[in-house]
Amino acid sequence: QDNLTWTHGRHTMVFGADMQFWQVFHEEAPFSPHGQISFNGQFSSLGSQIPGVSGISDLADFFLGYPNNAARTLRFLATNQAGGGFWSWYGQDDFRITPNLSLNVGLRYEYRRPSVDKRNNFVTLVPLRPKFSGPGNAILVTAADDAENDAFCTDPFYSYLKSQSGQCLVASSARRAQLGFTGRTRRTLIFPDKRDFAPRLGITWRPTSSDRFLIRTGYGIFYDLANFNNQHFVDNNPVFSPSQVYTTALASPPPLTNGAPTTTKDIFAGSGGVPPLIQQFVSLYVSPDYKPPYFQQWSLGISSQLSQNWALEVNYIGTKGLRLGNLHLFANQPYPGVGALQPRRPYPDFNIMLFTTPDSRSDYHSLQVKVNKRFASGLSFLAAYTFAHSINDNEGDEGFGGGVGNSAPQDDNNLRQDRGRAVNDARQRLVFSYVYELPFGSGKRFLNRGGVVNGILGGWQVSGITSFQSGFPFSVLSNQDYSNTGTLTRRPDRTCNGEGQKNVDNWFDASCFTVASLAEDLASGHPRFGNAGRNILTGPPLNNWDLALLKNFQIRERFKLQFRSEFFNTFNHPYFSAPETRVGNPNIGKISSASEPRDIQFGLKLSF
Numbered sequence: 353q354d355n356l357t358w359t360h361g362r363h364t365m366v367f368g369a370d371m372q373f374w375q376v377f378h379e380e381a382p383f384s385p386h387g388q389i390s391f392n393g394q395f396s397s398l399g400s401q402i403p404g405v406s407g408i409s410d411l412a413d414f415f416l417g418y419p420n421n422a423a424r425t426l427r428f429l430a431t432n433q434a435g436g437g438f439w440s441w442y443g444q445d446d447f448r449i450t451p452n453l454s455l456n457v458g459l460r461y462e463y464r465r466p467s468v469d470k471r472n473n474f475v476t477l478v479p480l481r482p483k484f485s486g487p488g489n490a491i492l493v494t495a496a497d498d499a500e501n502d503a504f505c506t507d508p509f510y511s512y513l514k515s516q517s518g519q520c521l522v523a524s525s526a527r528r529a530q531l532g533f534t535g536r537t538r539r540t541l542i543f544p545d546k547r548d549f550a551p552r553l554g555i556t557w558r559p560t561s562s563d564r565f566l567i568r569t570g571y572g573i574f575y576d577l578a579n580f581n582n583q584h585f586v587d588n589n590p591v592f593s594p595s596q597v598y599t600t601a602l603a604s605p606p607p608l609t610n611g612a613p614t615t616t617k618d619i620f621a622g623s624g625g626v627p628p629l630i631q632q633f634v635s636l637y638v639s640p641d642y643k644p645p646y647f648q649q650w651s652l653g654i655s656s657q658l659s660q661n662w663a664l665e666v667n668y669i670g671t672k673g674l675r676l677g678n679l680h681l682f683a684n685q686p687y688p689g690v691g692a693l694q695p696r697r698p699y700p701d702f703n704i705m706l707f708t709t710p711d712s713r714s715d716y717h718s719l720q721v722k723v724n725k726r727f728a729s730g731l732s733f734l735a736a737y738t739f740a741h742s743i744n745d746n747e748g749d750e751g752f753g754g755g756v757g758n759s760a761p762q763d764d765n766n767l768r769q770d771r772g773r774a775v776n777d778a779r780q781r782l783v784f785s786y787v788y789e790l791p792f793g794s795g796k797r798f799l800n801r802g803g804v805v806n807g808i809l810g811g812w813q814v815s816g817i818t819s820f821q822s823g824f825p826f827s828v829l830s831n832q833d834y835s836n837t838g839t840l841t842r843r844p845d846r847t848c849n850g851e852g853q854k855n856v857d858n859w860f861d862a863s864c865f866t867v868a869s870l871a872e873d874l875a876s877g878h879p880r881f882g883n884a885g886r887n888i889l890t891g892p893p894l895n896n897w898d899l900a901l902l903k904n905f906q907i908r909e910r911f912k913l914q915f916r917s918e919f920f921n922t923f924n925h926p927y928f929s930a931p932e933t934r935v936g937n938p939n940i941g942k943i944s945s946a947s948e949p950r951d952i953q954f955g956l957k958l959s960f
Contacts, residue, residue: 367443445457676744718738
């Protein structure tokens, strides 16, 4: 990374470049080729029928030789990723047009270089366009060289990569090139994006001759880094490293009438080393059109110096997120209908899959007000208020807060149906922070003396943070799949508003959410999704006071001792979690947990 700054007259220009490279040296298939075997005590203790003996029973099953499940990777592949990187070039000009008006103009170009695998073990799925013919309407594309790639359709081991009509599901080398996977793209399996330009514009205007009042506005496009975890979806794919997983049935435990066995049963016996057909296992892919997400942001704000120690800021900020990564947890979901799921899938030659695409979006608008009092006369104070609204159709390919809220859409074929409030959409938030030195003791307004008086009454300080916040949204769900799609997220019908009494026993009106008509439609052969939206209700609000009381002792000129007493959630206000949301659960609408209660801690700090 390097920058060049050039000042010329009223212009200050900055030019630079930034280049970064990354590499993951070694990754392996999920299971050992020799197998991974687990014992849970289900045979020796009959599962949960004998409580409190699970640990002993696990070991007993191990000695008896009866595992409850086992898994192995049939063809063990190790991958070595290399060549990924980020390149950017940028230029910016700060132009002081007049003493009261400044203009900031910039342009940044970014290029994300997709990674390659040294062993070319990448594979992805390409939905076929009408001009391409073939089995079904999707096909697998690999990063292997031509000879190895064409062997996928002739090697007996890969016989599981067949369509239901018996055709090979791997694109031939010629067809792969026809689909556009040539040159380096043949190895990355992601089409490069070379049009990521990010303009920036900012204007600052001072209407008067003083600096007491400023108006600022701006617009910019900002590109984010593509999620590195998505690279795991194109390497170590079950397509290349198929695994077998076996689970034994508790209902049919092995007979022990002939005494304990002396050898472990071969749980893989009879499999012949042949993996299940591709229609029977879950695969993982990244769209070849995956591109770095980007955001458009615009703002308008005013700031005013109300007095020597008081300042006010008022800002409007808007953000639009585009090409956001969407981890489809239930891709290839069939449409509502009757009969078996597999023939009704959009890609009937494949099972459900995890598929990452750049097709989600978000919108955010906020009014932000901040009042700040600089430290004077023993008091500093900051108040910040935000009124905001955040909407999206997905919580991203990682989810909010490390996975919180990242769930499959109800209808993976219609993401608009899931467009609603984001899981972190707290409409209003008000926060105060303050520090106050009590006006007693040496150098203060009252009892300005040393000795015992200062030792007892001087040096006291009170500080705190007070937070008020609206609740986060949540969805009402159903346990039953009335759409007959196998969906992981199921919502009921909504017949009325649903707002309840807002107490722990009845946070929302559960009678407004029903599955009766859904069940009737399923029984009549017309299954459908529920009409309740995503994140339509609001959870409990936050009211929290964190306070601290401090006493400073000046022992000598070089030594200072501070006694601290800190009170978290001082008034012990419970911050309730979201209520039970499953229709049919007897506790629906009830809240059963809350955050930590009041916490008090004391401490001493010696400074020298």
